[in-house]
Structure formats: structure tokens, C-alpha cells
Amino acid sequence: MRQIFKLASYIASLFRNISIRTRLILFFVLLSSLPLIILGYISYNRSSNAVESKIEYFSSEIFAQSARNIRFTMDIIDLSCREFKMNDEAIVQIKKYRKDKDNLQDVKTDLNKILSAKFTNVTIKNCIGATIISEGEIIGNTVSYQALRNLDITEDDIAAAEEGKGNSVWVVERSKTNKQNYILVLNDIYDEITGSKLATMVVVLNENYFYEVYKLIDIKEASYLFIMNSEGMVISSNDAEQIPISHNYSNQEVVEKVRKQVEENSTENVQIIKGSVQSYIDNEKYIFCYSAIENTDWYIMGAIPFGYVTADSKAIGMAIFNVGTVIFILAILISLIISMSILSPLSKLEALMQQAKDGNLNIFIDDKFRDEISFLGSHFNEMLNNIRNLVSRVSNSSQQVLKSAGDVTGLSSTYLNSYEQVALSMAQIAQGASEQAENSQDTVAFVNKLSDDINKVEDNVKSTVEIVEHTKTLSENAMVAVDSLNKKSLQTGLVSEKIFDNINILNTDMKQIERVIKFIGSISEQTNLLALNATIEAARAGEAGRGFAIVADHIRKLAEQTREALNSISTVIRDIQEKTKVTASSANETQIIIKQQLEAVGHTDNSFKAILKAMDEIITYMGKYSESVNAILKSREETLDAINNISAVSQETAATVEEVAATTQDQITGIEELTKQSKLLNRMAQELNESISIFKL
Structure with a gap:
């Protein structure tokens, strides 16, 4: 206790080298402003963190719901494909062609009717059509001649359909003729009795097939919305000029961060389905929210400007700064008034002490107030x-x-x-x-x-x-x-x-x-x-x-x-x-x-x-x-x-x-x-x- 008292006395002695007016103003400003600064700093940090975390959380939830909507949109195509593969008449026509190639025109006519009932722009929005390929020959088609001519279905696409083993395989192809992007849904059709492959069905979708889902995402500041696979290739985008489809996403840092985050946080039994990472676009910081699309290696991504996330916290910080500035000015004014009330009578007392020092003891202080300085003047008169x-x-x-x-x-x-x-x-x-x-x-x-x-x-x-x-x-x-x-x-x-x-x-x-x-x-x-x-x-x-x-x-x-x-x-x-x-x-x-x-x-x-x-x-x-x-x-x-x-x-x-x-x-x-x-x-x-x-x- 004695050591603390000595330390306090030593610190107090250091302030004796500063004038009373300066000390009063300094300490009054500190006592009034310092708590406000600390409280404002803590409030700003906590509010910023809370706002940012909430916005990130709700954005991730929105994208998770959007991923479910995309999965639902994809399920519509998958369901139509399964219905076609379960259509007995369609299977009979395919077998008929495989048994006798001369029946090609009759088979085409019948299959086109069945396909037209399910895969057109009328039944499914942004659906261009569908085609059936068996033994390298198109035996059914609802795709327009121009689109079919521009579309080049390769052996790689047929091989990808085989890897699906009867399930839908979604790929993106870019036409070499008109540079148009198409979404292809590939399905192999098998004989239920023998299990042998009969044909490959290709459903052709417009690149804007998922555009309706983007409209449902209620984040006005989300300037970039797109779907990419785990390798970073863009499947779909709300702005093909900024984010080209069927190309690898230009910001590979985001791709690596998402892949690393998924690998680190996923286990054998639990697969991470949503999250967010941060990166820069044109020197501007963005938060990239993502959500995995079920049963695919696709992710729906959204880039939200970091300024949008921190706008509210900055507004809170500015309000705290303005209030602190007003209180700081008031503290200075009040400290000046209080210092004048103390220093004015002290100056008068100092002048009389100077006369007493020169030998004039025939002086008297007349102070009728009742503060400590008045008591000091009364004691000074008694001392003289x-x-x-x-x-x-x-x-x-x-x-x-x-x-x-x-x-x-x-x-x-x-x-x-x-x-x-x-x-x-x-x-x-x-x-x-x-x-x-x-x-x-x-x-x-x-x-x-x-x-x-x-x-x-x-x-x-x-x-x-x-x-x-x-x-x-x-x-x-x-x-x-x-x-x-x-x-x-x-x-x-x-x-x-x-x-x-x-x-x-x-x-x-x-x-x-x-x-x-x-x-x-x-x-x-x-x-x-x-x-x-x-x-x-x-x-x-x-x-x-x-x-x-x-x-x-x-x-x-x-x-x-x-x-x-x-x-x-x-x-x-x-x-x-x-x-x-x-x-x-x-x-x-x-x-x-x-x-x-x-x-x-x-x-x-x-x-x-x-x-x-x-x-x-x-x-x-x-x-x-x-x-x-x-x-x-x-x-x-x-x-x-x-x-x-x-x-x-x-x-x-x-x-x-x-x-x-x-x-x-x-x-x-x-x-x-x-x-x-x-x-x-x-x-x-x-x-x-x-x-x-x-x-x-």
C-alpha cells in the first residue's frame, strides 16, 4: 500500500510542471472523452462484427435456398427424363430401330411425338428440345434444325452419359459455329430386361435456364451470381459478359479458397454445403457466398461487395464519432469556464502575495464567495x-x-x-x-x-x-x-x-x-x-x-x-x-x-x-x-x-x-x-x- 502511495505521489509531482489551467482542461477532456472513445470503439467493433456475421449468415442461407431451388429446377428435367425412359412406347420404338434400321423414319415420327410432349419451350421454359441417339444415329429429335446444326454432340458427351449409368449428367457445351453456350442433360437408356444400353437421350437447354432462380435471390447488392463446378468452370451466370460461361472463373483465388474450405471442414460423413470466402475484384473487396448443389459438384456463387456489408457499421461508427466530437467540444468549453473560475481569483491572490513578498504587509483580500479559494483568501489575511x-x-x-x-x-x-x-x-x-x-x-x-x-x-x-x-x-x-x-x-x-x-x-x-x-x-x-x-x-x-x-x-x-x-x-x-x-x-x-x-x-x-x-x-x-x-x-x-x-x-x-x-x-x-x-x-x-x-x- 505504501509503495502504491509513493508511486501516486511521484506521478502527481510530475504534473506540477504543468499549469493548473492546462491540467484542468486536459484531465476534464480525458475524463469526459476517454470513456466515450473506449465505449464507442468497443460498440463499433462489436456492431461491425455482429452486422457482418449476420449478413454473411443470412446471405449463406439465401444461397443455400437458391441451391435447393436450382436442384428443384434440375429435378424437373431429371423427372422428365425418367418419365421418358419409363415410356413403354418409346422403348419399343428404340428397340424397333435397333432390330431393323430400315424403320428409321417410322421410329423418328413416333419418338418425335413423345419428345415434343415433354421437351419443348412450352412445357419447360428455356428448353430447346431433346434428341435420341442410338448407334451413332439420331432416331428422335425436337431440337430445331439450326440449333441442332450449331450443336456438336461429341463422343466425350456420349462417354460422360455412360459414366452416369442411367442418371442425368449435366454438362455445358459451347458451339463452335455461333459461339452460343448450351446446357446438355445426358441420359443413357437401358433395356430393363437385358440391362444393355439402347440409346442416349440429350436434353438441350438454353444458357439462361437458371436465370429465373437468380431473380429469386433477394440480395440487391449481389452484383455477380453464377454456378461453377469444383474445377472452377462456370456453368451458368447472370452476366455472361462479366463471367463467361463454359470458361474457368477468372478469379482462381476464390476457387482455391472454396475448395480448401470444403476439404478442411468436410469429413467422411459430413459434407460442407455452404460457406463464404473473401477476395478482391478490380481492387474492391468482396464476400463470395457459396452453397453446394445436391448430387452434383456444382456450387452457386454470389459476390457481395464488402462495402455493402460494412455500410451499417460504418454509419454507426460515424454517428459515434459525431457524438464524441460534440462531447469533446463541450468538454473543452466547460473546462475553460471552470478553469477561469479557479484561475481568476488565484491570479488576484498571486498579485497580493507578490506585494507581500516585496514587504508590504498592509494589504487585505476582499472575497465574499464561499468556495475553497475564498477560504484560502481568508487564511491569507489571517497569515498577514x-x-x-x-x-x-x-x-x-x-x-x-x-x-x-x-x-x-x-x-x-x-x-x-x-x-x-x-x-x-x-x-x-x-x-x-x-x-x-x-x-x-x-x-x-x-x-x-x-x-x-x-x-x-x-x-x-x-x-x-x-x-x-x-x-x-x-x-x-x-x-x-x-x-x-x-x-x-x-x-x-x-x-x-x-x-x-x-x-x-x-x-x-x-x-x-x-x-x-x-x-x-x-x-x-x-x-x-x-x-x-x-x-x-x-x-x-x-x-x-x-x-x-x-x-x-x-x-x-x-x-x-x-x-x-x-x-x-x-x-x-x-x-x-x-x-x-x-x-x-x-x-x-x-x-x-x-x-x-x-x-x-x-x-x-x-x-x-x-x-x-x-x-x-x-x-x-x-x-x-x-x-x-x-x-x-x-x-x-x-x-x-x-x-x-x-x-x-x-x-x-x-x-x-x-x-x-x-x-x-x-x-x-x-x-x-x-x-x-x-x-x-x-x-x-x-x-x-x-x-x-x-x-x-
């Missing part, structure tokens, strides 16, 4: 009355001040001489006290240095004691560790002896196992020998000893497997014996090492006991040394206190003398300043008398 009274009192006071200032100047000179003598004496006393304080400070410095050295010795003694105590603690811990190591070494020795004994027992057992294996081996060899003898005996027995031979062979094989197993066991036992010997040797060496370790542990234990005893003696001596240092420190403190007392007394004396000297000097300075101020007061009193003398009371 107060100033007159003040000037009168100041004049009397200045005379008295002038007399008193002279007396003060004389007394201050006398006091100044006395205080200068006192200041000189105090300066000598202060110098002696300062020298004594400096000597005391030097002594204190030496004692403090000695005290610092003693404190360092004390700190070193404490550190040494702490290190010795820590070393003793470590020694005691080492003693405990050595004792534990000694016990573990004894236990290790006992375990090693047990291991050595177990290894010797294992070695003895392995030798017994070896003897058992040798015994089993001899039995296996004997079994093998017996099995061999049994095999020989069985062979001698012949067929009777065959079964015994088989048993003997199995026994021999088992004996061989036993021998192989015994060899493997012997190898393993020999390896175990070798490893047992190595383990026994290692165990024996371990016993020797353990004995040596026990001796070393004993020596270490004795060494730590000696160190521990020495540490106790060092701690005792360090305690006595610390007591001596503490006694020295106590003496140092007493000496330092005494010296500090002496130094403090000397410093207090010096400080007191300096304070007295400073006070004396301040008094001298004050007296000098008093003398100076009394002289200045005397001069100012004289100047005040001279200044007051210019006022007229």
Missing part, C-alpha cells in the same frame, strides 16, 4: 495579520539582543585569559603523571612476560605428566595382553603335543592297515591261481565242465578287480603316510617354536614390569616439580598485583590530570566560541534590524 504582529515583536527583541550581545563579548574576553593560565599548569602536571604511568606499564610488561614463560613451563609439566600416565596405562594394558598371550601359548603347546601324539598313533594304524592289505593281496593272488586251475580242469571236462568254467572265470575277474582295488588303496595309504610324516615333522617344529615363544613372552613380561616401576617413579618426581612451579606462579601473581596497583594509581592520576586539562581546554574553547557567537549575535541583531525595517506595518 500574524506576520505583522511577529515582525513588530521581533523588532523590539532585536534591540534588546543587540545590547546584550555587546556585554557578553566583554565578559568572555576576561574569562579567556584566566583559563589559559590554568591550562598551562595542568599540562605540566599531566606530563609528569604520564611518564610515571609509562614506567609502571614497562614493569608490568616484563612481569607479564616472565609469567607467560612460567605458564609455558607449567603447561609442559602437565603435558609430560599426562604422557607418563598414558604410557603407564598402556604398559598395564600390555601386561594384561602379555599374560593372556602366555596362557594362550601354553594352551597351544598342549594342543600341539596332542596333535603330535595323534599323528604317531595314526601312522601306527596305517602300518597295520598296510599289513592287512598285503594279506588280502596274497589271498587274491591265490584265488586267481585257483580260478585259473579250475578253468583248465573245466576245459578238460569238456561240455560237462562248461558251467564250472564260467563260474571260475567270474572268480578270476573278481580276484583281478580285488587286486586293482588293493593297489589303489595301497597308493592312497602311501600318500597318507607321507603326509602324516610331514605333519608330524611340522607339529614337532611347532612345539619348538611355541617353547621359544613362551620364553620371549616371559622376557617381555619382565620388561613391562620394569617400565611400569620406572613410570611410577617419574610420576612422583613430576608431582614434586609441579608443586614447585605452582609456588613460583603464586609469587608471580602477588608481584604482578602489586605492580598493577602502582600502575593503576599512576594511570588514574594521569587520567585525572588529563581530564582536568581537557576540561580546561574545553572551557577555553567554549569561551572562544562564546566570544565568536556573541560577535555573530551582535552582527545578526544589526542585520535583523535592517531586514525588519523594509516591512510596512
Whole structure:
């Protein structure tokens, strides 16, 4: 909030450089005209947009209805064509011709009667006639000879009719002979039984066939009305000179915009049927409204001048401008009148203030009105009355001040001489006290240095004691560790002896196992020998000893497997014996090492006991040394206190003398300043008398 107030104050200060009259006129015009301008601008824009959108919408609706009317007009022809194709007599005549070409004249006569009943200018306005073509021959016709001669029905037209597959195909042809444009409605006629093509019917329409629809379009300003296909070719126009028929429309920008708008806004299920685009014709802006004609790729188009659409909104804008101009002029006139009512009394007040500035206080403002300026004049009169009274009192006071200032100047000179003598004496006393304080400070410095050295010795003694105590603690811990190591070494020795004994027992057992294996081996060899003898005996027995031979062979094989197993066991036992010997040797060496370790542990234990005893003696001596240092420190403190007392007394004396000297000097300075101020007061009193003398009371 404070920042906003500061910003407002700053902005207000900028306007102080502009006269009040200019400010009043400027702000009154702005406050009265600016809202109207903003409101008018918004109203103009909204009304313009609303009018333009409404006109575009209704124009699109009109063209949509016109598209339906054109579709209805086209349906009349389509319906007539379907009725003809459903006429049994006509179909019979066509088949009759196709069956026998010699019947051409009879067929023509009959078909011409049927065609004349439906396709003439009497039955359908602007219908020139119709013709039936079968196998390249005209077999029926109601078109005049001259028109038929000018009309050139090409193979492309016949092919277009085939693409319609029985539906009407609308095309525009331009005669090469008379340059006349014709609208052709092409229909193929099929046999309902076989489905084969019988003939092609061509209905010829005048280029003004859709002119009646253009008359129904109630847009007076729509200067261009025409029908074009999706490729931009003009099918029909209300002004063939401006928009030639059977030619591509000259403004291809409109064609592209319509095609693009239809493609962008159409979906697979929804086909855009109406809309509008904007373009220029001869540098004039137009709105082109279009609407698709059902079941064709045709669009009915209308070009409406943009000026016609914006005419009403421009009229509204002009009315707003005229009203705004009148209000602007009235605002200036009213602001001038109000500024004159303010500035006229202010000018009078300014002139009287100028007289008061020149010293004339004997003036008076006579303003009987009741606005703020009148109150300002009344306050100005009161201010002048107060100033007159003040000037009168100041004049009397200045005379008295002038007399008193002279007396003060004389007394201050006398006091100044006395205080200068006192200041000189105090300066000598202060110098002696300062020298004594400096000597005391030097002594204190030496004692403090000695005290610092003693404190360092004390700190070193404490550190040494702490290190010795820590070393003793470590020694005691080492003693405990050595004792534990000694016990573990004894236990290790006992375990090693047990291991050595177990290894010797294992070695003895392995030798017994070896003897058992040798015994089993001899039995296996004997079994093998017996099995061999049994095999020989069985062979001698012949067929009777065959079964015994088989048993003997199995026994021999088992004996061989036993021998192989015994060899493997012997190898393993020999390896175990070798490893047992190595383990026994290692165990024996371990016993020797353990004995040596026990001796070393004993020596270490004795060494730590000696160190521990020495540490106790060092701690005792360090305690006595610390007591001596503490006694020295106590003496140092007493000496330092005494010296500090002496130094403090000397410093207090010096400080007191300096304070007295400073006070004396301040008094001298004050007296000098008093003398100076009394002289200045005397001069100012004289100047005040001279200044007051210019006022007229």
C-alpha cells in the first residue's frame, strides 16, 4: 500500500510542471472523452462484427435456398427424363430401330411425338428440345434444325452419359459455329430386361435456364451470381459478359479458397454445403457466398461487395464519432469556464502575495464567495495579520539582543585569559603523571612476560605428566595382553603335543592297515591261481565242465578287480603316510617354536614390569616439580598485583590530570566560541534590524 502511495505521489509531482489551467482542461477532456472513445470503439467493433456475421449468415442461407431451388429446377428435367425412359412406347420404338434400321423414319415420327410432349419451350421454359441417339444415329429429335446444326454432340458427351449409368449428367457445351453456350442433360437408356444400353437421350437447354432462380435471390447488392463446378468452370451466370460461361472463373483465388474450405471442414460423413470466402475484384473487396448443389459438384456463387456489408457499421461508427466530437467540444468549453473560475481569483491572490513578498504587509483580500479559494483568501489575511504582529515583536527583541550581545563579548574576553593560565599548569602536571604511568606499564610488561614463560613451563609439566600416565596405562594394558598371550601359548603347546601324539598313533594304524592289505593281496593272488586251475580242469571236462568254467572265470575277474582295488588303496595309504610324516615333522617344529615363544613372552613380561616401576617413579618426581612451579606462579601473581596497583594509581592520576586539562581546554574553547557567537549575535541583531525595517506595518 505504501509503495502504491509513493508511486501516486511521484506521478502527481510530475504534473506540477504543468499549469493548473492546462491540467484542468486536459484531465476534464480525458475524463469526459476517454470513456466515450473506449465505449464507442468497443460498440463499433462489436456492431461491425455482429452486422457482418449476420449478413454473411443470412446471405449463406439465401444461397443455400437458391441451391435447393436450382436442384428443384434440375429435378424437373431429371423427372422428365425418367418419365421418358419409363415410356413403354418409346422403348419399343428404340428397340424397333435397333432390330431393323430400315424403320428409321417410322421410329423418328413416333419418338418425335413423345419428345415434343415433354421437351419443348412450352412445357419447360428455356428448353430447346431433346434428341435420341442410338448407334451413332439420331432416331428422335425436337431440337430445331439450326440449333441442332450449331450443336456438336461429341463422343466425350456420349462417354460422360455412360459414366452416369442411367442418371442425368449435366454438362455445358459451347458451339463452335455461333459461339452460343448450351446446357446438355445426358441420359443413357437401358433395356430393363437385358440391362444393355439402347440409346442416349440429350436434353438441350438454353444458357439462361437458371436465370429465373437468380431473380429469386433477394440480395440487391449481389452484383455477380453464377454456378461453377469444383474445377472452377462456370456453368451458368447472370452476366455472361462479366463471367463467361463454359470458361474457368477468372478469379482462381476464390476457387482455391472454396475448395480448401470444403476439404478442411468436410469429413467422411459430413459434407460442407455452404460457406463464404473473401477476395478482391478490380481492387474492391468482396464476400463470395457459396452453397453446394445436391448430387452434383456444382456450387452457386454470389459476390457481395464488402462495402455493402460494412455500410451499417460504418454509419454507426460515424454517428459515434459525431457524438464524441460534440462531447469533446463541450468538454473543452466547460473546462475553460471552470478553469477561469479557479484561475481568476488565484491570479488576484498571486498579485497580493507578490506585494507581500516585496514587504508590504498592509494589504487585505476582499472575497465574499464561499468556495475553497475564498477560504484560502481568508487564511491569507489571517497569515498577514500574524506576520505583522511577529515582525513588530521581533523588532523590539532585536534591540534588546543587540545590547546584550555587546556585554557578553566583554565578559568572555576576561574569562579567556584566566583559563589559559590554568591550562598551562595542568599540562605540566599531566606530563609528569604520564611518564610515571609509562614506567609502571614497562614493569608490568616484563612481569607479564616472565609469567607467560612460567605458564609455558607449567603447561609442559602437565603435558609430560599426562604422557607418563598414558604410557603407564598402556604398559598395564600390555601386561594384561602379555599374560593372556602366555596362557594362550601354553594352551597351544598342549594342543600341539596332542596333535603330535595323534599323528604317531595314526601312522601306527596305517602300518597295520598296510599289513592287512598285503594279506588280502596274497589271498587274491591265490584265488586267481585257483580260478585259473579250475578253468583248465573245466576245459578238460569238456561240455560237462562248461558251467564250472564260467563260474571260475567270474572268480578270476573278481580276484583281478580285488587286486586293482588293493593297489589303489595301497597308493592312497602311501600318500597318507607321507603326509602324516610331514605333519608330524611340522607339529614337532611347532612345539619348538611355541617353547621359544613362551620364553620371549616371559622376557617381555619382565620388561613391562620394569617400565611400569620406572613410570611410577617419574610420576612422583613430576608431582614434586609441579608443586614447585605452582609456588613460583603464586609469587608471580602477588608481584604482578602489586605492580598493577602502582600502575593503576599512576594511570588514574594521569587520567585525572588529563581530564582536568581537557576540561580546561574545553572551557577555553567554549569561551572562544562564546566570544565568536556573541560577535555573530551582535552582527545578526544589526542585520535583523535592517531586514525588519523594509516591512510596512
